[in-house]
Amino acid sequence: MNLNLELMLPEGFLLISALLMMVIDLVISDRQKNSFFSNLSIVVIAITMLLTSGTVSMESNLAFNGFIRKDLMVVLSQLLLLISGIFAVLLSHNYIEKFSLKYKGEYYYTLLFALLGGMLLVAANEFSTLFVSLEVMSISVYILVALFKDDYRGKEAALKYFIMGSVGAAILVYGFAILYGLTGVTTYDGVSELVNKNGVTLALLFSIALVAVAFLFKTGAVPFHAWVPDVYHGAPTPVTAFMGAVVKVASFVAFLRLFFPVFVSFAKNWTPAIELVAVVTMFAGALLALNQNNLKRMLAYSAVSHTGVILAAFVTVPALASFVVLFYLFVYVFVTLAAFGMLSLLTTKGLKGESAEDWGGLYKKSPFLALSAVVIFMSLAGIPPFAGFWAKFYLLTALLREGFITLALAVVLSSLMSLYFYLNHLSMPS
Amino acid sequence: MSPIGFFILSALLFGIGIFGIVARRNVISLFFSLELILNSANVLLVGFSKLHQNLFGEVFVFFVLAVAAAEAAVGLAIVVALYRLTGSVNTEDFSRLRW
Amino acid sequence: MESYLVLFLFFLIALVVAGLVPNINLITNKLLKIDRSVKEKYEPYECGIPKIYPLNRRYFAFFYVVALVFLLFDLETVFLFPWAVAFRDLGILGLVEAFIFIAILLIGFLYAIAKGALKWE
Numbered sequence: 001m002n003l004n005l006e007l008m009l010p011e012g013f014l015l016i017s018a019l020l021m022m023v024i025d026l027v028i029s030d031r032q033k034n035s036f037f038s039n040l041s042i043v044v045i046a047i048t049m050l051l052t053s054g055t056v057s058m059e060s061n062l063a064f065n066g067f068i069r070k071d072l073m074v075v076l077s078q079l080l081l082l083i084s085g086i087f088a089v090l091l092s093h094n095y096i097e098k099f100s101l102k103y104k105g106e107y108y109y110t111l112l113f114a115l116l117g118g119m120l121l122v123a124a125n126e127f128s129t130l131f132v133s134l135e136v137m138s139i140s141v142y143i144l145v146a147l148f149k150d151d152y153r154g155k156e157a158a159l160k161y162f163i164m165g166s167v168g169a170a171i172l173v174y175g176f177a178i179l180y181g182l183t184g185v186t187t188y189d190g191v192s193e194l195v196n197k198n199g200v201t202l203a204l205l206f207s208i209a210l211v212a213v214a215f216l217f218k219t220g221a222v223p224f225h226a227w228v229p230d231v232y233h234g235a236p237t238p239v240t241a242f243m244g245a246v247v248k249v250a251s252f253v254a255f256l257r258l259f260f261p262v263f264v265s266f267a268k269n270w271t272p273a274i275e276l277v278a279v280v281t282m283f284a285g286a287l288l289a290l291n292q293n294n295l296k297r298m299l300a301y302s303a304v305s306h307t308g309v310i311l312a313a314f315v316t317v318p319a320l321a322s323f324v325v326l327f328y329l330f331v332y333v334f335v336t337l338a339a340f341g342m343l344s345l346l347t348t349k350g351l352k353g354e355s356a357e358d359w360g361g362l363y364k365k366s367p368f369l370a371l372s373a374v375v376i377f378m379s380l381a382g383i384p385p386f387a388g389f390w391a392k393f394y395l396l397t398a399l400l401r402e403g404f405i406t407l408a409l410a411v412v413l414s415s416l417m418s419l420y421f422y423l424n425h426l427s428m429p430s
Numbered sequence: 431m432s433p434i435g436f437f438i439l440s441a442l443l444f445g446i447g448i449f450g451i452v453a454r455r456n457v458i459s460l461f462f463s464l465e466l467i468l469n470s471a472n473v474l475l476v477g478f479s480k481l482h483q484n485l486f487g488e489v490f491v492f493f494v495l496a497v498a499a500a501e502a503a504v505g506l507a508i509v510v511a512l513y514r515l516t517g518s519v520n521t522e523d524f525s526r527l528r529w
Numbered sequence: 530m531e532s533y534l535v536l537f538l539f540f541l542i543a544l545v546v547a548g549l550v551p552n553i554n555l556i557t558n559k560l561l562k563i564d565r566s567v568k569e570k571y572e573p574y575e576c577g578i579p580k581i582y583p584l585n586r587r588y589f590a591f592f593y594v595v596a597l598v599f600l601l602f603d604l605e606t607v608f609l610f611p612w613a614v615a616f617r618d619l620g621i622l623g624l625v626e627a628f629i630f631i632a633i634l635l636i637g638f639l640y641a642i643a644k645g646a647l648k649w650e
Contacts, residue, residue, distance in 0.1 A: 019636050026643045128490045135497045139504050146508050155512045156524045162505050163460055167451055169501075170467035173494055174444060177474040177487070184482035186490065230527045492607050499604040503597045510593060 004063035007070050010051040010078070011119055017044040018112040025105030037108040038093040042086055044112065049082045052119075062125070066187050069125035073322055077122045077253045080333060084245035085115045087337045091238035091344045098348040099236070102149050110147070111242065114140035118250035122257065127176040127186040130254060131169070134218070137250060138165045141243060145235040157234025164227040168217030175210030178203060192262040200266055208263055208270055215258075218251040221311060222281040225304050229288075232300035237347055240296065241340035244303055245333045252310060256325055264318050271315045275407060278315070281308030282414035289421045295354055298425065299339055302380060305418055306332055312407050313395050320398040331391040335379045342373060359425065377422040382415045436477025443470030457509050457519045461502060468498045594646045605634055 005012075021040065028036065052075060060071030088111060096104060117137025124130035142165070146158035180186055182204055183194040195204060213224070220228040232240050263270060285305025292298040310332070313324040343354065346369070363370035379386035392415060399408040443466050450463025472491045479487030513519055573580050612619065612627050619626075641647060 019633065022636055022640055026640065128493045131490075132493050132497060135501065139497075139500055142504050142508065146511060150515070152512075152515050153527060155508060155515060156527055158508050159457070159505075159512060159521075159524060160527075162501075162508060163451075163464075166464050166501055166505070167467070169497075170447070170464060170471065173468060173471040174474070176490070177440075177471045177478065180475060180487055180490070181478035181481070184478075184484060184486075186486045234527050489611065492611065495607055496604050499600050503601055506593065506597060 002062065002065055004061065007055055007061055007063040008068065010048045010055065011116060011123075013051055014044065014048045014112060014116045014119070017048075018109045018116065021105065021109040021112070025109070028105070030104070033104040034093060034096050037105050038089055038096075041089045041108045041112060045082050045085050045089070045115070049079060052078050052082065064129075066189060067126040067129045068120070068123045069188075070123055073253070073257070073326060074123045076326065077249060077329070078119045080249055080330060081115060081118045081122070081246050084242070084249070084333050084337055085111065087341065088238055088242040088245070091241055091337075091341050094348045095236060095238050095344055099148060099151075101147065103147055107144065107147055110140045110143050114144065114242070115246065118246050121250045122253040124254065124257075125188050127180065127191075130258070131173060131176065134172070134251075134254070135169060137247065138169065138218075141239070141247060144239045144242070145231065148236055151236070153234040154236055157231045160227050160234075161231040164217060164224070168214045168224070171210050171217070172214030175207045175214065178207035178210070182207070188258070188262050192265075195262065196265050200269060204266075205269060208266075209273075211258065212270065212273070215251060215255040216277065219248060219255065219307050219311075220304055221277050221307050222284050222304070223277070225281070225284070225307075228304050229292075229297045229300040232303065233294060233296045237296070237340055237344035241337050241344065244299075244336040244340060248303070248307075248336075249329050249333055252325060252329060256314065256321060259314070260317055260322065267317050271317070274311055274314050275404070278308045278311035279407065279410045281305070281311060282410065283308070283417070286414045286417040286421070289418065290424075292421075293355055293357075295343060295359070295425065296340075298421065299336075299343075302418060302422075303336070305414060306380075308414070309392070309395065309411055312404075312411055313398065315404055315407065316398045316402045320402070324395050324398045327394055328391040331379075331387045335376060335388055338372070338376045339380065342369065342376065345369070374426060377426055381419040381422045383419070433477050433481045436473055436480075440470040440473040440477070443467070443473065455521050457512075457521060460521070461505055461509075464505075465498060465502065468494055598641050598646055602634065602638070 021037065021044075024040075025033070025037075055070055056072065056075050057070075058072060060069055062069055089108065092107065092111070096107065101107060114137050117133050117135070117140060120133035121130065121137055124133055142158050142162045145161060146155050148154050176186070179191060179195075182198065182201070183191045185191055185194065198204075217224045232244070235243065259270075282305050285301050285303070285308060289298050289301035289305065292301060310325055310328055313321055313328060315321075316324060347354070359373075362373065375386065379388035382388040382392040392411065396408050396411060399405075399411070447463045447466035447470060450459060450466065454460055454463065472494055475487035475491050475494075477487075479485060479491075509519060512524065516523055518524075608630060609627065612623055616623065
């Protein structure tokens with residue numbers, strides 16, 4: 001027995017605080033709930049961040065008999081998740097003030113549960129742990145999307161997200177079942193050892209395909225991207241920001257951590273498929289974003305396009321993928337939070353702000369917001385001085401170093417195409 | 431004991447589930463199909479657990495069952511909320527989010 | 530194999546019996562009754578009160594919350610069975626973990642009561 005409970009201190013603290021918030025929610029009066037719970041959530045997340053930084057170490061540690069693995073990448077991505085959680089809470093406070101929400105306490109602690117799921121998801125080192133934490137995160141997000149009362153759009157988005165996400169999860173379990181059948185164990189270490197011993201078989205490739213399909217569902221890559229625009233559009237804007245940041249980071253990191261140690265020795269077998277999906281995804285996202293009038297839908301398609309770019313980094317396993325993907329996600333999270341945060345700000349200030357026409361003449365109403373819009377969109381498109389450029393720069397150097405020249409060209413081309421629609425939105429006449 | 435029966439049963443359930451997801455328009459039927467897919471995986475896990483003579487698969491089944499229940503509860507709650515707003519449980523009526 | 534055959538036979542007999550018993554009433558009734566069927570006999574209220582609305586209308590399933598709560602709490606107990614099987618091996622640690630699990634469930638239960646999910650009216 002090797003529980004290593006002290007490694008799980010941040011997650012435990014987050015869980016207990018969220019449960020306590022459930023109890024506090026029952027006794028506190030409704031009027032002060034919003035401010036109280038948003039402040040409390042920020043404090044809780046901040047303390048969790050402190051505890052998480054305490055677990056930083058250069059070597060990888062196992063907890064719960066090897067079901068959880070904590071190394072530098074895990075802790076860094078957990079910190080990234082927690083930071084995005086704080087920003088999502090900050091955005092939510094004003095949004096809830098504006099659009100009165102009956103279940104205020106529920107909103108905040110469901111958000112904390114989603115964060116907990118994400119933190120466990122990136123740390124998972126075993127199939128059932130991965131599945132349960134993925135579902136903790138997803139189910140919490142379904143609730144968040146549907147929570148606002150009399151909000152038809154949110155409910156429809158929640159239903160679509162629910163069906164797509166659950167199908168993905170079910171396919172994931174099926175893939176895991178086949179992998180378990182091939183090896184007889186469920187930890188990553190055991191599976192990778194036995195799988196390497198047995199060599200490539202058709203059943204193994206089939207199970208890898210199923211698992212990959214499930215993660216492509218979650219991250220919104222092309223054959224399975226249909227839910228992304230509807231869900232991003234229908235969800236309340238702070239929740240959209242949360243989804244765009246937390247869910248994306250957690251699923252991508254879990255994707256990488258499953259494929260990188262376990263299936264890396266057959267990288268030749270699955271990288272071509274990932275490559276194809278990546279190219280199709282980035283171009284489809286950029287093309288579909290071209291004639292979107294609604295800003296949230298446009299940002300959703302741009303998220304699809306970015307998913308393709310991040311997937312392109314996957315082909316550089318084993319050498320560079322972890323670093324490139326984590327750095328890209330790091331930049332992408334902040335830009336996404338900024339973009340949806342700005343939309344949320346415009347909505348709560350009563351500037352409406354979702355269709356492109358509303359953005360005409362924004363500079364006259366609020367020069368600061370207009371300038372930050374320029375910075376955010378330039379960063380999303382990847383124009384040199386901004387952060388988005390450096391993320392793409394590292395990605396391209398990694399691709400070129402490993403000799404994926406066509407893929408690098410595709411990334412550049414799709415970025416140029418996305419530049420067109422970002423600029424198109426910025427140059428809206430008033 | 432030959433495990434081939436488990437494979438066939440689970441493959442059949444999986445196929446029926448996927449077909450239901452694609453073909454059905456009633457949300458409740460979609461839920462049934464989802465549960466079918468999850469349970470096909472459960473059948474497979476239990477079968478392999480028997481084959482390998484260890485319990486990892488069966489424990490996984492416990493978790494899948496519990497999670498599926500939570501998922502069904504949340505999904506049904508969403509459907510009830512939508513039904514109150516629109517009076518329908520047909521997915522074709524839930525397509526206003528396109529413009 | 531033979532033991533399974535016996536089991537199967539037993540199952541078949543049980544099926545037949547289970548099919549017959551609730552229907553014996555109906556079947557004897559059918560055989561013995563005097564047939565005097567008029568249209569009014571098939572109305573919902575035989576005493577003659579006219580019905581106001583069609584009886585096959587949809588009605589709202591108010592108790593669905595109770596059903597959902599039941600579903601969840603029913604299935605969570607599934608985790609207590611493995612603990613019961615491995616009770617001796619896990620010792621005091623297993624006991625503590627089971628109680629933590631029950632405590633989390635209890636918070637959910639308190640929440641359900643406080644929100645009025647179990648009110649019968």
